[in-house]
Every structure is written in structure tokens, then in C-alpha cells.
Amino acid sequence: MANSDNNRRKFFATTLQSVGLTALGGLLWSGYSDEVKASPLVLRPPGAIKEEDFLAACIKCGLCAEACQNRDTNIDKVTGKARPGTLLMAKGGDHKLIGTPYFIPTEVPCYMCEDIPCVPVCPSGALDMPSLLNEKEELDINKSRMGLAVVHKESCIAFWGIQCDACYRACPLLDEAITLEYAKNERTGKHAFLLPIVHDDVCTGCGLCEMACVTEKPAIFVLPHEVSQGKAGSHYVKGWDKADEKRLENAQAEITTTERSEKSSEDYLNTEELY
Amino acid sequence: MNNIKYLLLRRVTQIGILVLYFGANAWGWNILAGTFGSSVLFGVIPLADPYTTLQVLATGFVLGTDVLLGALIMTLFYFVVGGRAFCSWVCPINMVTDLANWLRRKLNLDKEEVNYRFIKRKARYWIMVLGLIVSAVVGIAAFEVLSPITIMQRGIIFGFGAGIAVIIAIFLFDLFGVKNGWCGHLCPLGASYSLIGKASLIRVKHDHEACTACMKCKVVCPENQVLHMIDKKSISVTDGECTNCGRCIDVCDDDALKFSIRSFGKK
Numbered sequence: 001m002a003n004s005d006n007n008r009r010k011f012f013a014t015t016l017q018s019v020g021l022t023a024l025g026g027l028l029w030s031g032y033s034d035e036v037k038a039s040p041l042v043l044r045p046p047g048a049i050k051e052e053d054f055l056a057a058c059i060k061c062g063l064c065a066e067a068c069q070n071r072d073t074n075i076d077k078v079t080g081k082a083r084p085g086t087l088l089m090a091k092g093g094d095h096k097l098i099g100t101p102y103f104i105p106t107e108v109p110c111y112m113c114e115d116i117p118c119v120p121v122c123p124s125g126a127l128d129m130p131s132l133l134n135e136k137e138e139l140d141i142n143k144s145r146m147g148l149a150v151v152h153k154e155s156c157i158a159f160w161g162i163q164c165d166a167c168y169r170a171c172p173l174l175d176e177a178i179t180l181e182y183a184k185n186e187r188t189g190k191h192a193f194l195l196p197i198v199h200d201d202v203c204t205g206c207g208l209c210e211m212a213c214v215t216e217k218p219a220i221f222v223l224p225h226e227v228s229q230g231k232a233g234s235h236y237v238k239g240w241d242k243a244d245e246k247r248l249e250n251a252q253a254e255i256t257t258t259e260r261s262e263k264s265s266e267d268y269l270n271t272e273e274l275y
Numbered sequence: 276m277n278n279i280k281y282l283l284l285r286r287v288t289q290i291g292i293l294v295l296y297f298g299a300n301a302w303g304w305n306i307l308a309g310t311f312g313s314s315v316l317f318g319v320i321p322l323a324d325p326y327t328t329l330q331v332l333a334t335g336f337v338l339g340t341d342v343l344l345g346a347l348i349m350t351l352f353y354f355v356v357g358g359r360a361f362c363s364w365v366c367p368i369n370m371v372t373d374l375a376n377w378l379r380r381k382l383n384l385d386k387e388e389v390n391y392r393f394i395k396r397k398a399r400y401w402i403m404v405l406g407l408i409v410s411a412v413v414g415i416a417a418f419e420v421l422s423p424i425t426i427m428q429r430g431i432i433f434g435f436g437a438g439i440a441v442i443i444a445i446f447l448f449d450l451f452g453v454k455n456g457w458c459g460h461l462c463p464l465g466a467s468y469s470l471i472g473k474a475s476l477i478r479v480k481h482d483h484e485a486c487t488a489c490m491k492c493k494v495v496c497p498e499n500q501v502l503h504m505i506d507k508k509s510i511s512v513t514d515g516e517c518t519n520c521g522r523c524i525d526v527c528d529d530d531a532l533k534f535s536i537r538s539f540g541k542k
Contacts, residue, residue: 018401029406037420056331065300089432091435121315124336
């Protein structure tokens with residue numbers, strides 16, 4: 001009797017211990033996992049779904065990076081050897097979620113292959129092929145949105161008045177994703193500025209402009225959309241734009257009520273605390 | 276030579292598979308591409324790791340059919356060849372932990388008094404379940420964040436980076452910490468394959484009549500609790516934790532152990 005009592009106590013104690021240690025492990029593990037997925041400045045392959053979902057969906061197989069490395073167009077015409085692929089697999093120390101594909105435009109930008117070898121091989125759905133199909137149901141790399149190029153005008157020498165159109169000419173969507181805006185150079189009075197302007201409805205985020213930029217640290221660079229784009233929100237609508245006005249269709253009035261203060265407005269003047 | 280037959284076969288298989296994966300990236304080979312998480316065999320047959328697949332599903336993401344089909348194919352394959360055959364015949368970490376284990380014996384670290392046995396072998400099953408819960412809570416495949424298995428495999432294919440530290444940590448843990456610490460106590464991937472192994476077909480069978488009770492098999496076995504029938508009963512090793520590594524068959528001088536098909540029905 002006493003023995004079975006002891007056994008039961010031991011059973012409860014070890015079960016409790018296991019559950020407790022599992023809870024401890026779970027907390028540490030969750031905390032660590034949550035930290036490692038926070039890398040907002042990462043550029044994903046074409047067709048990548050929203051970053052938060054991408055982190056869940058990517059099974060880290062590397063098939064996209066292998067397809068990129070072995071793409072037919074990746075042969076150096078002079079040496080006949082394969083050049084490095086665009087897509088890298090995040091390693092320990094890269095401070096990106098380990099095993100997920102990404103690219104660094106200043107090392108190797110995305111060359112926007114027409115057949116997009118990296119996307120159809122994705123088995124998990126982290127790279128979404130339907131999002132890259134055009135009206136004719138063909139793969140269209142121009143539909144990809146890997147990021148958005150942003151110009152830092154203070155370091156861009158075109159904004160100084162020096163003639164440079166390196167990014168404009170490097171852009172695969174020439175005169176669409178980046179256009180040159182003319183402006184008068186008031187400093188000299190007789191020269192023109194040719195200012196690069198990025199259009200976010202066309203820019204794919206391939207990074208060829210960043211690669212081509214002549215300044216020591218590129219004055220044009222690609223950032224993920226979450227980082228590079230603002231949002232006007234529902235308080236502002238383009239009243240002259242029929243499409244934008246549609247946003248008002250289901251709008252409801254926002255009614256806020258503030259509780260009426262019972263104190264007299266003069267009360268605070270007679271207390272010690274003024275603020 | 277006879278007493279390292281299966282060891283050699285395993286090393287050839289392990290390294291051969293890694294070479295195929297490496298070649299797929301480096302030279303565009305089309306035999307076995309991807310990583311253990313998800314692969315493509317001969318450019319058509321999808322393969323996927325069942326536990327990795329479960330983790331992604333736990334995050335709530337609806338996976339592509341290639342991965343789901345691949346996971347099914349892998350489960351059936353290991354149902355035939357023995358669940359943890361993955362661990363001893365495919366997994367590259369096995370070479371690291373086998374080396375640690377071998378050094379442990381050479382450096383006289385094999386004695387019970389220097390073995391920190393503070394983790395139970397059942398811990399891996401808790402970790403396996405926990406991995407799915409953490410995946411669901413955090414929204415990423417939780418074990419894949421720190422899995423030394425795919426870190427090592429990707430390291431070989433794409434370059435290690437700082438990931439090499441994880442491999443060294445496993446080596447040190449197994450050498451100076453717990454004997455068979457990683458593979459035999461902690462690894463949730465091995466635990467998931469153990470579950471498949473509980474019902475798998477190819478198993479080691481013991482012949483009690485031929486056994487001389489030399490216990491060499493128990494010395495080399497990384498999961499020697501599964502060999503409880505040695506010198507007692509002529510039955511198959513049925514525990515899922517057996518990795519089908521065949522070391523016990525290699526070292527047996529009496530032909531008392533061999534691979535066979537598990538006989539269902541009779542005990």
C-alpha cells in the first residue's frame with residue numbers, strides 16, 4: 001500500500017517536472033524563434049508572398065537558389081563559367097531567418113530572367129507563381145515586386161547638378177520604373193537638373209540601379225515595401241480621382257465621445273500643480 | 276573487414292547523398308536537388324520531411340501539394356526501410372555524433388561517472404511536440420530555426436557561415452556532455468522517425484540460440500536499451516528508437532543478429 005503510494009507520488013512528481021521543463025523550454029524556444037524572424041530589411045525572390053507569411057511558408061529547401069545559380073543565362077560569355085547566383089541562402093551570422101532565400105543588390109542584383117527559373121520550383125507556395133502571371137497567363141517578371149528603389153537626394157550627384165543617369169540606364173524597365181525629371185539649376189542659371197524619379201507602380205526592386213549607382217555608397221537603393229512605402233490611410237482621399245474615391249464607398253462615420261469633465265475649468269488654477 | 280561492412284555502407288550512402296545534393300547546386304545535377312526539408316528526385320518526384328511539413332502546417336500555412344505528397348512518399352519509404360534509418364544512413368549529423376562517440380570510447384570518457392545523464396531519452400518526444408506548439412504560437416517552423424541537421428546540410432551545399440558553431444556545439448555536447456546526447460535524447464526529428472519506426476518493416480532480428488552473450492552489440496549500440504532481448508529471446512528489435520545502423524550486426528562474431536522483415540502477428 002505504502003509502496004504504491006510512493007510510486008504514485010513519484011509518477012506525479014516526474015510528470016509535473018516534465019511538464020514544467022517543457023514549459024520552460026517552450027518559453028525559451030518561442031522567444032528565440034520570435035527574435036530570429038525579425039529582419040525587416042530583407043529582399044526576397046520574385047513572387048514571394050507577404051514577409052510574415054513567407055517566414056511560415058518557406059520550407060528552406062533552397063530549390064529557388066539552386067535554380068538561380070544554374071540558370072541558363074548565368075554563363076559568363078568571356079570565361080564560359082557560371083557566375084554567382086543572385087539568391088543566397090541565409091546562413092548563421094547573416095541575421096536573416098536561417099535557411100531562407102534573399103539577395104543583396106550590391107553583390108548580385110536580380111537579373112530578371114524572362115522564364116523566372118526560381119519561382120516554379122518552389123514546392124511550398126512561399127513563392128507564388130500566379131502572382132507573376134500576366135493577362136495572357138504567361139510568366140511575367142515585370143510583375144514581380146521584390147522591393148522598391150528609393151533615392152537619397154542629398155547623396156545623389158544628379159541632385160547636385162552633375163550629369164549622371166547610371167541608374168536610369170541600368171533599369172530593365174527603362175524610362176518606366178525610373179524617369180528623368182527636368183528642372184532648372186538656379187545656382188548656375190543656365191544648366192538643367194536631370195533628376196531620377198522612381199515609380200512604385202512599375203519598379204520591381206531588382207536592384208540593378210543600386211548596383212549601377214556611381215556613388216561610394218549607393219544613393220539609390222532597394223528596400224522592402226513595408227519599409228520603403230508610407231500609407232496615407234483612410235483620412236485622406238484624392239477627391240479628383242474616381243478610383244481613389246471608391247475607398248469611401250463603405251466608409252462609416254467615426255464617432256468618438258469624450259466624457260465630460262465634472263471639474264470646473266477654473267479648478268486647476270487654484271491647485272499647486274499647474275501642469 | 277567484415278566487422279565494418281554496414282558502417283562502410285552507411286558512410287558511402289551518407290556521403291553519396293550529400294554529393295548529389297551538392298552537385299545539384301554547384302553543377303546543376305538533376306538527380307537529387309533541394310535539402311532534407313523538401314527535395315526533388317530525378318527532377319520529378321517530390322520528397323519532403325514529415326516533421327518539417329508538420330511544423331509548417333502547424334503555423335497555419337496551407338502548403339503546396341508537392342510538399343504534402345513528398346511527405347507522404349518519405350513516410351512510406353521509411354516505413355519500409357525502418358524509421359530512423361534516416362538518422363544512421365542519411366543524416367550528416369550522424370557522422371559528427373558517431374565521431375564524438377568513438378572519441379568518447381578512445382579518450383576513456385565512456386565511463387558512467389563522466390556521463391552527465393541529466394536528460395532522459397524520452398525528452399526528444401516532448402521536444403517534438405513542443406516544436407509543433409512553438410511553430411503554431413510563433414508562426415514559423417520552430418525546429419528549422421535551429422536544426423543542426425539542415426544547418427549542416429545547407430552548410431555543405433551553400434556554405435556554413437557562423438552555422439558551423441552549431442555543429443561544433445553538438446560535437447562537444449556529445450563528447451563531453453551526455454553520451455548520445457543529441458541523437459539519442461534531444462533530436463525531435465529523430466523522434467518523429469522513431470514513431471514511423473515503431474511499425475516499420477526492416478528490423479534487426481536476434482537469434483538467442485547463436486548468442487554467446489559477449490555484449491559487444493550493447494557496447495556499440497547508440498540506443499542500447501532497444502537490445503533488451505540479447506541472450507534472452509529470439510525476437511526482432513521492435514523499438515522505434517533503433518536506427519537500423521547495423522553496428523550490432525557488424526560487431527557480432529556469432530551471427531546472432533541480422534536484418535530481416537518484421538514478422539507481424541506472433542510475439
